[in-house]
Amino acid sequence: MSEIESQLITQINKQLPDANALLEKTVNINSGTMNFDGVEKVGRVYQQQLNEIGLETKWIKGTAFDRAGHLVAHYGTRGPKILMIGHLDTVFEKDDGFQRYEKRDNQNVAGPGITDMKGGDVIMIEVLRALKHTGLLENMSVRVVMTGDEERSGRPLSESKKAIIEAAKWADIALGFEDGDGNIETAVVARRGSVNWQLDVTGKPAHSSQIFSDEVGYGAIFEAARILNSFREKLSNLGDLTFNPGVILGGTEVEFDEQTASGNAFGKNNIVAKTLTVRGGIRALTPQELTQAKAIMQQITQQHLLHTQAKLTIADGYPPMAPRPGNYALLKQYSAVSEDLGYGVVEPVNPRNAGAADISFAAEHVDMALDGLGLMGSGGHTKDEVADMSSFTKNMHKAALLMYRLSVQQPD
Structure with missing residues (x-):
């Protein structure tokens, strides 16, 4: 490493006690997606930190999309234009039993959202602080977006x-x-997109003794079974795509509550099912995979059994972060930084091991994109979420050096 790079690492190390305190403070603030006050409270804490560093910040209210809002910030007009992405919300709502930061040993700390992703948010802030302190932030243009609805858009x-x-x-x-996948030896160059779908099926209600007859047909449940099994047959080997029906309700009457993702069904053994609903999701690595899957699903749905009807609705969702050459080039630079620091090679994550994330909405608009630069650990989205704090310092070092090297490689 160069002398200025060594100074940058030294500065990050000086910041570590305050960085740990900031992480503990914000992990202890519940910011489940639908806890709007908590999400904004975490955002305001980070906003103050970014203001102190010298960034211009703004809180965007989420009224237009029924969420708490987003924190955005910017700095500089020179050098490469770098977007840093994080999120403020977690999957743990106010009534969840998992609420507090807890040290397990010298290396491991448990806490709601500590890896997904308040640890990553703090890494972003401390990298910017170190770059500003060493005068290196002046040679780059930075925008920060921390969303308040990544876990539940x-x-x-x-x-x-x-x-x-x-x-x-x-x-x-x-x-x-x-x-990413929680492994410090990997980073994300590709993420599968995620969209939800809904299948609504109707049949002709009648006494079950008449099922399969020309007058009654097959009923809603048999039609749904045909459709779902055909989906399985046609989609299970389509590239990196996966398809999953998550909940199904069928019978004479069906009720489903979108907010609680739960419902009720009434039916009898001797009545042909009148109605059925299925809710599920699709994950695809490329836009082409997703387009092909949608076409196949609609074609299957429209081939009705006798006296049945079915409607498939596929919602908007997270687009794929496709594996583009620029992403691999950026990973190569990040891996070189890691090796120069003595932390080893960084390999690409298997896209099946990393879920959808906000960077997917950015990836198609930039020359290169890389994710998985945050605090590593295990048990994300569960009460066993534990951070490996050795990755906290290392990934600050790596991100800071990557941004510095990007700034000197490209002209103003």
Whole structure:
């Protein structure tokens, strides 16, 4: 490493006690997606930190998409345009039993959202602080977007993801500080997109003794079974795509509550089912995979059994972060930084091991994108979420050096 790079690492190390305190403080603030006050409270804490560093910040209210809102910030007009992406919300709501930061030993700390992704948020802040302190931030243009609805996106997506998309259209490079697959030896060059679908089926109700007859037909449940099994046969070997029906309710009467993702069904053994609903999801690595899957599903749905009807609705969702050459080039630079620091080679994550994330909305608009630069650990989205704090310092070092090297490699 160069002398200035060594100074940058030294500065990050000086910041560590305060960085740990900031992480503990914000992990102890519940910010489940639907706890709007908590999400904004975490955002305001980070906003103060970014203001102190010298960034211009703004809190975007989420009224238009029924969420708490987003924190955005920017700095500089020179050098490469870098977008840094994080999120403020977690999957743990106010009534969840998992609420507090807890040290397990010298290396491991448990806490709601500590890896997904308040650890990554703090890494972003401390990298910017170190770059500013060493004078290196002056040679780059940075935008920060920390969303308040990554775990449960607001609707419409055109409003809830507007801040990220606008920043990405401005940027050359997007860096995501999620935890990837939790392995410090990997980073994310590709993520599968995620969209939800709904299948609603109707049949002709009648006494069950008449099922399969020309007058009654097959009923809603047999039609749904045909459709779902055909989906399985046609989609299970389509590239990196996966398809999953998550909940199904069928019978004479069906009720489903979108907010609680639960419902009720009434039916009898001797009555042909009148109605059925299925809710599920699709994950695809490329836009082409997703387009092909949608076409196959609609074609299957429209081939009705006798006296049945079915409607398939596929919602907007997270687009794929496709594995583009620029992403691999950025990973190569990040891996070189890691090796120069003595932390070893960084390999690409298997896309099946990393879920959808906000960087997917940015990736198609930038020259290169890389995610999984945050705090590593295990047990994300569960009460066993534990951070490996050795990765906290290392990934600060790596992200800071990557951004510095990007700034000196490209002209103003």
